Amino acid sequence: MDEAIITSETPRKENFFLGRIRKYQVLTFTLGFLFLFRFAGTLVFYFVGKSTFIEQFGLSIGFFLIAIPVAYLVQWLVATWVASKYTREKLKEKFYRHPLATIIFAVLYVTDLPYRLSESDLGGGLFKMINAFEIIIYYAFLSFLWWLLICWISEKIWKKQRFMWKWYNKVVDKIFAFLPPLYKFILGLMVALLIFLLLFVLMAGIFNYSGEDLQKF
Amino acid sequence: MGTIGKIIGYILWIGAGILMFIFWLMAMSKWLGFFGVILSFILAPGLVIFPLIFWIVEGVFPTFYFIVWGIGIVGLIIAGISSKND
Numbered sequence A: 001m002d003e004a005i006i007t008s009e010t011p012r013k014e015n016f017f018l019g020r021i022r023k024y025q026v027l028t029f030t031l032g033f034l035f036l037f038r039f040a041g042t043l044v045f046y047f048v049g050k051s052t053f054i055e056q057f058g059l060s061i062g063f064f065l066i067a068i069p070v071a072y073l074v075q076w077l078v079a080t081w082v083a084s085k086y087t088r089e090k091l092k093e094k095f096y097r098h099p100l101a102t103i104i105f106a107v108l109y110v111t112d113l114p115y116r117l118s119e120s121d122l123g124g125g126l127f128k129m130i131n132a133f134e135i136i137i138y139y140a141f142l143s144f145l146w147w148l149l150i151c152w153i154s155e156k157i158w159k160k161q162r163f164m165w166k167w168y169n170k171v172v173d174k175i176f177a178f179l180p181p182l183y184k185f186i187l188g189l190m191v192a193l194l195i196f197l198l199l200f201v202l203m204a205g206i207f208n209y210s211g212e213d214l215q216k217f
Numbered sequence B: 001m002g003t004i005g006k007i008i009g010y011i012l013w014i015g016a017g018i019l020m021f022i023f024w025l026m027a028m029s030k031w032l033g034f035f036g037v038i039l040s041f042i043l044a045p046g047l048v049i050f051p052l053i054f055w056i057v058e059g060v061f062p063t064f065y066f067i068v069w070g071i072g073i074v075g076l077i078i079a080g081i082s083s084k085n086d
Helices: A016-023 A025-048 A061-085 A088-097 A099-119 A125-157 A166-206 B002-032 B034-042 B050-058 B063-085
Strands: none
Touching: A016 A025, A016 A061, A025 A061, A025 A125, A025 A166, A061 A125, A088 A099, A088 A125, A088 A166, A099 A125, A099 A166, A125 A166, A166 B002, A166 B063, B002 B034, B002 B050, B002 B063, B050 B063
């Protein structure tokens, strides 16, 4: 009689956070980068004695040490939760179904964004670029949530799709094809520039670099 | 994630390469004028021995060049690790 060895392998349940990090890597990377930039940047500015939002809002450093990680963790949880509700195809279909809402929200976003950026103190150089990037994606995410709400209300009122334009569907297809690689490139560029700057400052400090060689030109 | 890692790595690597080439181009143009600019494109492999020539001619060690070189290598390592993760 053959002996059968039966192994009972129950699939191990993956840790909630690890599972989400693995599934939404770009989202996690974006928020992780912005968190590190804000957290480390503010700490450095604080200890150097430069003005930060901690003094501007009359906050204590202890509050900052707790509030910033918590705020970014909550943002990550909300963003990944929203992302988990929609697959790429499902989202595309939603865009196809609501052309008017999409066009109105896109126009509002593009026209209002310069005012949002001008309202904020963005700093200068690379920091300006990263701060502007943060505002752009936060505002885009908020606009996306409002757009979802309008779409949901619209679906409740009109059961059938009322408008369908071929050119609009083509534009949506193009945006879905070009936006993800473009976003990754812009994010990668900013992280690369920051790494370049940090490594340069670090190495210049280690080797006591004075810029003597560049002065020869 | 691998894609972003590769983008970061290649930007660092290519950016460092461009900066090193500009350094080489400026030195050649200073030494030989317009002819040096043309020569810097033809003698691009001179990048390898260039720091030594710069050190001898100018009497200053080209620290900037080596710092940028180091950053380029870091970029190459990032790109390599990211490619393995794909």
